[in-house]
Structures are given as structure tokens and as C-alpha cells.
Amino acid sequence: MKILVAVKRVIDYNVKVRVKADRTDVDLANVKMALNPFCEIAVEEAVRLKEQGVASEILVVSIGSKPCEEQLRTALALGADRALRVDTDVLPDALSVARVLAKVAETEQPDLILLGKQSIDSDNNQTGQMLAALLDRPQATFASEVKIDGDQLQVTREVDGGLQTLNLKMPAVVTTDLRLNEPRYASLPNIMKAKKKPLEVKTPADLGVSISSQIKLISVEPPAERSAGIKVGSVAELVEKLRNEAKVIA
Amino acid sequence: MSILILAEHDNQTLKPVTLNVLAAAGEIGGDITLLVAGHGCQAVAEQAAQAAGVSRVLLADAPAYAHQLAENVSKLLLNLADDYEHILAAATTTGKNILPRVAALLGVNTLTDVLGVESPKRFKRAIYAGNAIATVEIDEPKVVMTIRGTAFDPVAATGHNASITQLDQVYESDDVSFRHEALAASDRPELTAARIVVSGGRGLGNGENFDLLYQMADKLGAAVGASRAAVDAGYVPNDMQVGQTGKMVAPELYIAVGISGAIQHLAGMKDSKVIVAINKDEEAPIFQVADYGLVADLFDAVPELQASL
Known part of the structure; x- marks a missing residue:
């Protein structure tokens, strides 16, 4: 069984994001970048399936300019077998990303495609769903458990009311939620080994896809700041304030 | 302009978040149709018909829609999409699951988790976990988006009386099936x-x-x-x-x-x-x-x- 994992290079989740002074975007100059946490969970799940003997090959794909090879190397160090970077300087919209991945899937014919449910920069939560639609294959988003039985996939999803379990026929697309697994740290020997694993570069033209961006960023502003209120000295004072000042309880 | 909204419900009651989505649709402006897709959900359609601002309710009642599987509901929405410029749903796990699938079938992008309407093509949404608010303009023939309910004050749930039209199209994928769910039962509010x-x-x-x-x-x-x-x-x-x-x-x-x-x-x-x-x-x-x-x-x-x- 072959698994395709799509990953994205994003701002490290520990970095405090700041809006540029001219409000055109957030400031990403000299900011630490990392593998998107949800993508990392997707890679980890693929590696676990390989370790269980269920999967035989893991291909990891990213779309972007040269620096995103760092994140592909990270995924290789975690246990992916080979990597593909689709080279572009344009910031693609989600539909373009899904179209690129669909082309890769047509060539590679994976049985399972794993993606993070969203990236922590644009917070879109849509690429997996779009990819599944373009391939006309079933989807299980927000996965917290993935089991494989023959050509059937049993996925438990985190939904608003609790948990929902679906059966999907492979090939299928699964997007990962936080509690699917806890990704490992890459060991030093594996980081060294990852440098020798194959990393191929293709252009969107090679795949017959054009990359566009139909969503124009007009401006970015910092969220309305909440200023700290007051400290109360006792429960009695708190109740008094809530009743008479804030008037939110009877 | 015409707006199609996918109603959020559990086959018994219309979820209040739909009223917030209706408020967002009101800010875009246009004729509003509410789609109730489910199974045994006539009561939901009746509640939906009473919500302020709804011109008509479309009811697709079939076992294939019982669990709001994205594969089935997205095809239903695709089939209806010709008549609408905007397609909206709440940014719940249901809406977030289904709408991007609809958008891709239509060949357009999605705007997710929208929290402000500036114009019919220009919206505000949070990025970087809410550490920045982006104003974006979408250049697509159809605008498909999910709405963050808490960002809009709900419209009135009752007092209106829209028509209900039954739809008979049923789309059912063989590639996916519902197995079970474990939903938290609670008497407390949502x-x-x-x-x-x-x-x-x-x-x-x-x-x-x-x-x-x-x-x-x-x-x-x-x-x-x-x-x-x-x-x-x-x-x-x-x-x-x-x-x-x-x-x-x-x-x-x-x-x-x-x-x-x-x-x-x-x-x-x-x-x-x-x-x-x-x-x-x-x-x-x-x-x-x-x-x-x-x-x-x-x-x-x-x-x-x-x-x-």
C-alpha cells in the first residue's frame, strides 16, 4: 500500500505573529519556519502504518520554493521514503494546491492520501476536502483514529457533537486532527539518512497545472486588543461585580 | 443576487448557528434559500421556514443524507448551485467538511470561517490562529464560504412563513458509509x-x-x-x-x-x-x-x- 502525504512549510507555532506596520501582511522576515503541526501528524500516521507493515511506501509532497525542502527533509527524517517538491514562487490558492496534488495522485496512484486538517498560517481547512472532490474519492476529515482492513478504511472523526466513525473504500483522503497521534522527534541518525533519500523537483508545467491565486489579500490588521481588567480580592467581590457592574448574572 | 445556505441540524431541530449564518447572508444581501438535507427532517424544514429572511426552504429528505456525508451532500449542492451566486454554511465540522468539496466540484476557491462581510466579494477572516485579521477579496464566479457563527448576531427564529419545496434528487456514494457515532448527550446548552x-x-x-x-x-x-x-x-x-x-x-x-x-x-x-x-x-x-x-x-x-x- 502506498501513502501520499502533503506537507506545508509554515511559521513555527511558537512564534508570536506580528502584523507589518503598513498592514499589508504579517511579518515573516527572519521568522523561524517549521513543518505545519497537522502535517507532522499526517507524516507520523503514515510512518506508523508503514511500521505496522500496512504501508509499503510513503511519498511526501510540498509545493513552494527551495526553502520548503527543509520541511520535506524533516518528513524524510521522520520516516517518509521519498519526496517531491513542486516548484513555484507564487503563493497558490487552495484550489491550485488541490489541483497539483490531484495530478501527483493520478501519476503515483496512492491508496491513501493523508493531509493535515489545516495549516496554522492561513487556517483554511479545505485542501483535503477539495482534493477528494477532484479525485472523486471519499474523504474523512478531522481524523482521530485510522484503522485499515483490506481495502477498507475505518476512520473516527472529531465532530462538534463528539465522535463519528466512517467506513471508506480506498483510495481515500484523510485529514488529521490533533489527537490522531503524537509525532516523534527525528533522531540524529535518521536526520543524516534523510539527506540521502530521493527528493525530486517538478514544476507545475511538468504536471500540466497552472497555479493561480483567486483570493487577493487586501489588508491585515491586528485583532482588537482586550485590555486586562481588574483583580478582585474575593469571591464575594467577584459576585458583586458580575451582578452590579457587568450585570451578566442575576 | 441569490444566496443558498446549507442548514445545520440533527434531523430533529435546526441548530441556532443557522440563524447567525442567515444574519451574514443578510449583510451580503439577496434572496435567501435554505437547504435542509437530512433524513426524517421535515420538522427541521418547518422550523427553517419560520426564520427571518428566508425566501424558501428546499428539503432533501433521504437516508443518503441522514449523516450529512460530504460525498452525498456536496453533489446535491452542486446540482443546485447554478441558481446562486453565494453558497454558505456555518463553520462547524459539518460545514467545514462539506463546503470545500462543493467549491472544488464547482472549480472555485472557498473562504472559510468568515467573520465579517465588507461587500459581496470582500470579507474578513482570521488567520494565524486569530493573531491577525485579513480582509480578502475573492475573484470567483461563485462565492462558497463558511461563516463563524459567533461573529454575527442571530436573526429571529420565528415569525416568518417561507414555502417548503421537496427535492427528489438523491446522491449516494458507494465509497463511504456511516458506521457509528458517539455524541455527547447533555441537557446543558450548546x-x-x-x-x-x-x-x-x-x-x-x-x-x-x-x-x-x-x-x-x-x-x-x-x-x-x-x-x-x-x-x-x-x-x-x-x-x-x-x-x-x-x-x-x-x-x-x-x-x-x-x-x-x-x-x-x-x-x-x-x-x-x-x-x-x-x-x-x-x-x-x-x-x-x-x-x-x-x-x-x-x-x-x-x-x-x-x-x-
Whole structure:
């Protein structure tokens, strides 16, 4: 069984994001970048399936300019077998990303495609769903458990009311939620080994896809700041304030 | 202009968040059609017909739609899409699952989790876990988007009487089937619609101690939420998580108990009108957003607070 994992290079989740002074975007100059946490969970799940003997090959794909090879190397160090970077300087919209991945899937014919449910920069939560639609294959988003039985996939999803379990026929697309697994740290020997694993570069033209961006960023502003209120000295004072000042309880 | 909204429901009742989506649609402007796709959901269609601003209700009632599987509902929406310029749903796990699939079938992009309407093509949405608010303009023939309910005040649930039209198209994929679900049964209000939310964090120490919060919540008529730390520690189930990757809430009163205030959590609750924080660590970041902070041991403060309500 072959698994395709799509990953994205994003701002490290520990970095405090700041809006540029001219409000055109957030400031990403000299900011630490990392593998998107949800993508990392997707890679980890693929590696676990390989370790269980269920999967035989893991291909990891990213779309972007040269620096995103760092994140592909990270995924290789975690246990992916080979990597593909689709080279572009344009910031693609989600539909373009899904179209690129669909082309890769047509060539590679994976049985399972794993993606993070969203990236922590644009917070879109849509690429997996779009990819599944373009391939006309079933989807299980927000996965917290993935089991494989023959050509059937049993996925438990985190939904608003609790948990929902679906059966999907492979090939299928699964997007990962936080509690699917806890990704490992890459060991030093594996980081060294990852440098020798194959990393191929293709252009969107090679795949017959054009990359566009139909969503124009007009401006970015910092969220309305909440200023700290007051400290109360006792429960009695708190109740008094809530009743008479804030008037939110009877 | 015409707007199609996918109604949020559980086959029995229309979820209140649909009223917030209707408010967003009202800001875009245009004739509004509400689609109720489900099974045995006639009652939902009747409730939907009463909501303010709805011109007509489309009812697709079939077993294939019982669990709102994206594969089936997206094809239904695709089939209806010709007549509409905007297709909306709530940014719930259902809406987020289905709408991007519809958009891709239509060959357009999606705007997710929209929290402001500037014009029919220009919207505001949060990026970087709510650390920045982007104004974006979408250049697509159809605008497909999910709406953050708490960002819009709901329209009236009753007083209207729209027509209900039955749809007979049934789309059913052979590649996916519903197996089972474990949904939390609770008499408390839903987290995203509650007027008061009481949330607990790692400070509670274990799942049993959440009883303290349940008791207080029942006295206040409040919903109970949790931080990601409390969910990850296994104290409470995932559907209680408030934050960037959990639920977005904006109640009139939010009481954070034993929650330090990680940025992921703040992203999910900082639009609450009044925030109360109870924490024994006076350096906890939650105090920087709290209107009223009480530095105290929650195991003393919560029972005392409950007794005085």
C-alpha cells in the first residue's frame, strides 16, 4: 500500500505573529519556519502504518520554493521514503494546491492520501476536502483514529457533537486532527539518512497545472486588543461585580 | 443576487448557528434559500421556514443524507448551485467538511470561517490562529464560504412563513458509509450558543473534578468547555474544547477556571463580552484578557462561587 502525504512549510507555532506596520501582511522576515503541526501528524500516521507493515511506501509532497525542502527533509527524517517538491514562487490558492496534488495522485496512484486538517498560517481547512472532490474519492476529515482492513478504511472523526466513525473504500483522503497521534522527534541518525533519500523537483508545467491565486489579500490588521481588567480580592467581590457592574448574572 | 445556505441540524431541530449564518447572508444581501438535507427532517424544514429572511426552504429528505456525508451532500449542492451566486454554511465540522468539496466540484476557491462581510466579494477572516485579521477579496464566479457563527448576531427564529419545496434528487456514494457515532448527550446548552460558558483547564487535575464546573454551570444555565490541555490530558472529551482547533465561543460571560490562557485557547474565547479568570498563578496569561481576575485556589473559589450564586 502506498501513502501520499502533503506537507506545508509554515511559521513555527511558537512564534508570536506580528502584523507589518503598513498592514499589508504579517511579518515573516527572519521568522523561524517549521513543518505545519497537522502535517507532522499526517507524516507520523503514515510512518506508523508503514511500521505496522500496512504501508509499503510513503511519498511526501510540498509545493513552494527551495526553502520548503527543509520541511520535506524533516518528513524524510521522520520516516517518509521519498519526496517531491513542486516548484513555484507564487503563493497558490487552495484550489491550485488541490489541483497539483490531484495530478501527483493520478501519476503515483496512492491508496491513501493523508493531509493535515489545516495549516496554522492561513487556517483554511479545505485542501483535503477539495482534493477528494477532484479525485472523486471519499474523504474523512478531522481524523482521530485510522484503522485499515483490506481495502477498507475505518476512520473516527472529531465532530462538534463528539465522535463519528466512517467506513471508506480506498483510495481515500484523510485529514488529521490533533489527537490522531503524537509525532516523534527525528533522531540524529535518521536526520543524516534523510539527506540521502530521493527528493525530486517538478514544476507545475511538468504536471500540466497552472497555479493561480483567486483570493487577493487586501489588508491585515491586528485583532482588537482586550485590555486586562481588574483583580478582585474575593469571591464575594467577584459576585458583586458580575451582578452590579457587568450585570451578566442575576 | 441569490444566496443558498446549507442548514445545520440533527434531523430533529435546526441548530441556532443557522440563524447567525442567515444574519451574514443578510449583510451580503439577496434572496435567501435554505437547504435542509437530512433524513426524517421535515420538522427541521418547518422550523427553517419560520426564520427571518428566508425566501424558501428546499428539503432533501433521504437516508443518503441522514449523516450529512460530504460525498452525498456536496453533489446535491452542486446540482443546485447554478441558481446562486453565494453558497454558505456555518463553520462547524459539518460545514467545514462539506463546503470545500462543493467549491472544488464547482472549480472555485472557498473562504472559510468568515467573520465579517465588507461587500459581496470582500470579507474578513482570521488567520494565524486569530493573531491577525485579513480582509480578502475573492475573484470567483461563485462565492462558497463558511461563516463563524459567533461573529454575527442571530436573526429571529420565528415569525416568518417561507414555502417548503421537496427535492427528489438523491446522491449516494458507494465509497463511504456511516458506521457509528458517539455524541455527547447533555441537557446543558450548546457551547457555541450558550449565554454563559464555564471552562476548565489542566488546573482541575482530573476528569472527576470537572463535576465542580458542571454543578456551577447548572446553577447558571451555562455550557461547560475545556482547554486543549484538559482535553489532551483525557479529563473531558474533544467536543468540549474551546480554542483555535476546537470551538469558537463568544458568550456574554466566560468563566475560565484553572486555565493558564495559551494563545490557542484565547483565540477561541477572547470575543466573549465579559471574561472571568480564576487561577492560583497570578502570572497566568489568562489574566491579561480577563475583565475580572481572581487569584485563588479553584478548589476553594469554585464551591464558594457556586454557593453565592
